[in-house]
Amino acid sequence: MTDVAGAAPDQMAPRGRPNILDLIRATEIDLRQFGMVVALVAIWIGLWYEKPGIISPVNFLTFSVQAAGTAILATGMVLVIVSRNIDLSVGSVVGFIGMSYAFLMANVFPATIGVNHPLAWVIALALGVLLGIIIGGIQGFLIAYLEIPSFVVTLGGLFLFRGLIWQLSGGTTIAPDDPTFVLIGGGPEGSLGGTLSWVFGIVICVAAVYLLVNSRRQRRRFGFPVRPMWAEVLIGAVAIVVVLGAVYTSNSYHWPAGLATQYALKHGIVEPPGGLQIEAGIPFPLVILIGVTIVMTFIATRRRFGRDIYAFGGNPQAAELAGIRTRWTVMKIFILMGILCAISGAIASARLNGGTLDLGTGYELYVIAAAVIGGTLFAGGVGSIPGAILGALVMQSLQYGLSFLQFNSPQINMVLAVVLVAVVGVDQWARRRAR
Amino acid sequence: MTTTTAAPLVELRNINVAFGGVHAVRDVSIDLRPGEVVGLVGGNGAGKSTLTKVLSGAQRADTGEILINGSPVEISNPRDAKGFGVETIYQTLALADNLDAPANLFLGRELTSRLGNLDDDQMEDATRKVMGRLNPNFQRFNMPVKSLSGGQRQAVAIARAVYFNAKILIMDEPTAALGPAETAQVRNLVRQLKADGIGIFLISHDIHDVYDLADRVSVMYHGRIVDTVKKETVTTDDILGMIILGKKPGEVTDTEREALELRG
Numbered sequence: 001m002t003d004v005a006g007a008a009p010d011q012m013a014p015r016g017r018p019n020i021l022d023l024i025r026a027t028e029i030d031l032r033q034f035g036m037v038v039a040l041v042a043i044w045i046g047l048w049y050e051k052p053g054i055i056s057p058v059n060f061l062t063f064s065v066q067a068a069g070t071a072i073l074a075t076g077m078v079l080v081i082v083s084r085n086i087d088l089s090v091g092s093v094v095g096f097i098g099m100s101y102a103f104l105m106a107n108v109f110p111a112t113i114g115v116n117h118p119l120a121w122v123i124a125l126a127l128g129v130l131l132g133i134i135i136g137g138i139q140g141f142l143i144a145y146l147e148i149p150s151f152v153v154t155l156g157g158l159f160l161f162r163g164l165i166w167q168l169s170g171g172t173t174i175a176p177d178d179p180t181f182v183l184i185g186g187g188p189e190g191s192l193g194g195t196l197s198w199v200f201g202i203v204i205c206v207a208a209v210y211l212l213v214n215s216r217r218q219r220r221r222f223g224f225p226v227r228p229m230w231a232e233v234l235i236g237a238v239a240i241v242v243v244l245g246a247v248y249t250s251n252s253y254h255w256p257a258g259l260a261t262q263y264a265l266k267h268g269i270v271e272p273p274g275g276l277q278i279e280a281g282i283p284f285p286l287v288i289l290i291g292v293t294i295v296m297t298f299i300a301t302r303r304r305f306g307r308d309i310y311a312f313g314g315n316p317q318a319a320e321l322a323g324i325r326t327r328w329t330v331m332k333i334f335i336l337m338g339i340l341c342a343i344s345g346a347i348a349s350a351r352l353n354g355g356t357l358d359l360g361t362g363y364e365l366y367v368i369a370a371a372v373i374g375g376t377l378f379a380g381g382v383g384s385i386p387g388a389i390l391g392a393l394v395m396q397s398l399q400y401g402l403s404f405l406q407f408n409s410p411q412i413n414m415v416l417a418v419v420l421v422a423v424v425g426v427d428q429w430a431r432r433r434a435r
Numbered sequence: 436m437t438t439t440t441a442a443p444l445v446e447l448r449n450i451n452v453a454f455g456g457v458h459a460v461r462d463v464s465i466d467l468r469p470g471e472v473v474g475l476v477g478g479n480g481a482g483k484s485t486l487t488k489v490l491s492g493a494q495r496a497d498t499g500e501i502l503i504n505g506s507p508v509e510i511s512n513p514r515d516a517k518g519f520g521v522e523t524i525y526q527t528l529a530l531a532d533n534l535d536a537p538a539n540l541f542l543g544r545e546l547t548s549r550l551g552n553l554d555d556d557q558m559e560d561a562t563r564k565v566m567g568r569l570n571p572n573f574q575r576f577n578m579p580v581k582s583l584s585g586g587q588r589q590a591v592a593i594a595r596a597v598y599f600n601a602k603i604l605i606m607d608e609p610t611a612a613l614g615p616a617e618t619a620q621v622r623n624l625v626r627q628l629k630a631d632g633i634g635i636f637l638i639s640h641d642i643h644d645v646y647d648l649a650d651r652v653s654v655m656y657h658g659r660i661v662d663t664v665k666k667e668t669v670t671t672d673d674i675l676g677m678i679i680l681g682k683k684p685g686e687v688t689d690t691e692r693e694a695l696e697l698r699g
Contacts, residue, residue, distance in 0.1 A: 222560045302552045304545055307534075311542055314533035321493055321529045322543035323514035381533035 027231040032375050032427075036390040040397060047401040054404050057253035060246075061283055063400050065186040065351070068285035069094075069344050070363060071392035074370040075296040076340040078388045079306075079333050081371055082313040084380035085143060085150035087337055089157025090344075090367055093135055094360030096161040097128050097345035102174040102355030105181060121181035128342040135161070136338020140331035158364065165357055175354025185350030186283035188255045194279030200287070201247035208239045250286075251279040285347045289389075292343065297385045299336075309333060314381030369416070370395050373423045394419070442505050444469050444634040445490065445521075445603055450499035452485050459485040460496075461658040467603065467634040472625065473663075474649030475638045477678055481655040483638045487605045490636075491523040492516035503603075517544075520602035524592045524609055532581035536573075536591045537562040539580055540598060565594045569624065586617030593624060604628060604635045610644060622648060642678075646671050656681030 024034060047054050073090050080087045104124050109117065117123075139157055143150045176182075183190035192200055212232055219226045255263070255278040263278065264271045300306040308329045312319040320326050348359055374391030376383030395416060402412045443466040452460040460482045467473050475483045488494035490501065492513040501508050503519050510516050516523070523529075530539045537558040538545075546554045546561070559576055566573045570590040580588055589609065596604050606625070610618040625648050629635060639645050645652055646666065653663040654677040661677045673684045680691055 218556045222556050224556070224559065304547065304551070304553065307538060307545060307553060308543075311531040311534060311538070314531035315529070318529040318531050318542070321491075321513050321523070321525065323512070323517060324543045381531065 026228055027235060028227055029235075030375075030384070030387070032430075033384070033387055033390060036374070036387070036394065040390065040394055043394065043397045043401065047397075047404070050405055054401065057249050059400075059404070060249050061186070061191075061253055061280065063396065064286045064289075065283050065347075066400060067392055067396035068186075068289040069347050070366045070370060070396065071289055071389050072292050072344045072347075073337075073340055073363060073367040074374070074388040074392045075292055075385045076333075076337040077367045077371040078374070078376050078383040078385055079296075079300065079309050080150075080337055081368075081376045081378060082381060082383045083309050083330055083333055084313055084316070084378075085330065085333070086368070087139075087150065087154045087157075087334070088364050089135075089139065089154040089161060090337065090341055091360040091363035091365075092158045092161035092165070093132070093338065093341040094345040094348060094363055095165050095355075095358070096135075096168070097131050097342050098349035098359045099165045099168055099174065099355035099357075100131055101125075101128055101181070101346060101349045102177055103168055105178045106174050106176060106354070109178070116179065118180075120178040121184070124178065124181055125342075125346060128346060129339055132338035132340075132342030132345075133335050134338070135341070136335040137331065139338075140334030143334065144327040144330035162361075165355075165359070169355060169357065171357070173354055173356045175352075177350060177353050181346075182350050182353050184284055184288070184346050185353075186285045186347075188253075188259055188278075188280045190285075190350070191250070191283045192281040192287065194251050194281050197247045197251055197279070197281030200282060201243050204243050204290070205240045208243075209236050212236050247282065250282045253280045254278055255280060285351075288343060288347065292340070293385060293389055300385055305329065305332060310381055312380075366395055367392075369420050373420060375427070443467060443502070444471075444504065446500075446502040446505075447486070447490065448500040448502065450486065450489055451497045452482075452489065452494060453497055458658050460489070463499075463655075463658075463660050465653055465660065465663065467636060469602075469634050470629055470632045471651070472629055472635045472637055472649045474645035474652040475636055475655065476640075476642065476645055476652060476674060477655035480657075481678075482658040483655050484607055486655070487523070487607060487636055487638060490516065490603070491521055491605055493523075514543075517599070520600065521605065522596035522599060522601035522603070523605040523607070524589075524596060525607050530580050530588060530592060533579050535577050536566065536580055536583075536594075537576060539591055540565070540595050542595075544599070561598060562594065565598045566590060569594055569597065570620070584617075585612040586614070586620065589613060589617065589621060593621070597628070601628075601633055604633050605638070606635060607638045608640065609637070610639070610641065618644075642671050642674055646674070654678055 021031075024031060044055070073094070077087060077090070101124050104127060105120060109115070109120055109124075113120065113123070135157075139150075139153050142148045142153045191197075212235065216226055216232060254260070255276075257275045260276040260278050261271060263269075264276045269276065300309070308319065308324045308326075311322065311324060312326050312329055316326060319329075344363075345360065349355055352359070370392035371383065371388045372378075372391070373394055374384070374387035374389070376388065398415055398419060399412055402415060403409070407415075446464075446466040448464050450460055450463045451458070459480075463482070463486055465473070465475075465486070475487070477483050485494060489496045489499075490510065492510045492515050495511060501510055508515075508519060510519070510521075513523075531542060534542070537555065540562050541558050546557045548554050562576060566576075570587065573587060573590065575583060575587070580591055583591070589612070593609075609625075610621050613621065622644070625635060625637070629648075637645060637648060649666055651663055651665055652669070652674055654661040654674060656678070659681075661681055662683045664673075669684065676682070676684060676687055676692070680687060682691075
């Protein structure tokens with residue numbers, strides 16, 4: 001045997017002159033995801049062309065906070081769909097847990113731990129996550145062990161938890177949340193601030209470069225083929241520009257004058273002429289989304305649990321025969337989804353500073369659409385978390401942009417419907433051609 | 436025969452499996468020695484696959500005993516079977532089409548770092564080494580196995596058994612989906628594994644496959660073993676007769692033999 005890796009023919013080697021597709025392939029970037037990034041950029045260029053004012057720091061912040069709620073859920077929905085299941089209950093579960101936060105903080109805490117307890121937000125969050133685990137665990141158990149189809153179980157969940165929201169609240173809005181808890185929802189105060197945002201951005205850049213270098217070194221060590229150097233540098237450079245660009249944009253939004261004045265008074269700062277300029281920075285929901293994306297990608301690609309999910313989705317029988325505990329795997333996916341609902345519910349409730357009856361309504365459809373636009377196949381076994389995030393961003397961009405252009409929400413829904421079906425249609429066509 | 440005196444690697448005793456009213460396997464006893472290939476033949480629904488599933492943990496026997504190296508064992512799922520060194524190459528290949536070759540090779544038994552993270556590079560390295568032996572031209576290590584040819588997929592399935600040092604190998608129609616060249620490859624591989632002292636149950640429709648590779652042949656008919664014979668003592672026609680008629684060569688009547696010859 002000669003050295004396998006050394007003798008490896010480069011199967012991607014362009015025949016004749018290199019074209020753009022070969023160059024993209026050399027970077028080993030998923031072509032489909034690359035296409036979605038192009039689509040996303042095109043959408044924003046289109047919106048900017050119609051209304052240049054849409055590209056502004058404040059819009060970037062509002063947009064990212066709005067997108068975070070569904071994007072977080074989409075990361076879990078990918079795994080649910082990859083395992084050949086579906087979760088229709090996420091909207092109602094988000095609403096129910098969101099209402100539970102408000103109920104705890106407005107009705108339970110004042111009588112027990114007192115108003116404005118410093119740990120109120122931690123206790124509320126912990127109980128919310130626990131609730132998510134229980135809900136996900138019960139639904140997952142029914143699906144995995146009692147073999148009731150997930151469509152049926154979670155359709156039941158959709159009705160049940162929407163009903164429980166009414167039971168819990170007595171049919172009214174419950175408010176307010178704890179003032180610290182509210183920061184989870186973003187806003188000028190619910191952000192990292194200027195300095196921390198730069199630190200956060202730089203940490204992410206360093207981590208990204210480290211991952212690239214480490215992966216290359218690993219493959220070298222084993223003598224596997226590696227990406228060309230220019231591709232590595234390009235990927236690293238793009239990542240750094242995007243991250244630092246986002247930080248810069250977030251920091252160019254300053255606190256509104258009134259809020260800044262209040263802050264100055266409270267901390268005994270003399271306001272300079274022209275008012276105190278406080279950089280808002282990265283909003284907490286975006287920080288949470290980034291954290292969830294990293295953790296979920298890690299679970300999906302670097303952990304046995306993730307591998308089991310994909311194996312099960314690709315061939316349930318093979319997974320079973322390989323000795324994978326398939327039922328437990330499926331149950332765990334729904335528990336994970338429950339935890340994500342608790343996180344998303346916290347952001348939703350915090351943004352409203354309370355719980356409303358319609359909190360989370362319709363989320364399930366946006367989330368499923370985001371996963372599907374992101375390349376997740378209902379046949380199972382195929383789907384990626386970055387893809388779903390991109391899908392959520394596409395959905396949210398259209399929604400945000402079109403409402404900025406004064407379209408009403410029924411019109412926006414029609415556009416989203418066409419985009420959803422068109423994307424999946426083009427996808428099918430491309431897959432058939434690739435065969 | 437080299438090792439007829441050695442203790443059987445595996446013994447299945449009086450195995451019964453029924454699905455509802457259908458008796459798929461009736462009171463079957465069969466054994467396998469190290470370095471031996473036992474061919475299991477029979478028509479559709481004769482119970483070959485069900486019988487081997489009992490050993491591979493995919494199907495529980497209603498009654499009966501499994502002995503490995505002479506001691507009774509409990510095999511209630513595929514994990515148990517793998518624990519006893521029983522590896523199975525299924526007719527349907529049992530590969531996850533959406534995953535690449537290393538992921539399939541290590542399915543359910545992934546290599547991990549100290550922190551429990553998947554060590555994909557280590558797994559790819561091991562896969563490259565094993566596949567280098569089985570199929571030296573194979574290079575598509577990062578492609579979903581869906582995009583591989585039948586022979587390449589079969590090589591991945593076999594690589595699994597080789598890597599995990601199978602002692603007992605069950606091959607269910609290993610050449611059914613393969614072309615002539617690939618079939619020859621698999622045959623060579625079976626001989627190689629046999630020389631390494633692995634015991635192999637070979638299930639096949641292809642009498643010639645079995646006749647070529649097996650030391651003994653067990654013929655199944657409607658859930659029963661008609662007979663287990665040493666290959667040297669029978670012809671392929673004898674085996675064919677047992678498969679179709681469910682009787683030992685001596686028990687076949689003249690009219691039956693004539694009918695068989697007309698069909699053959």
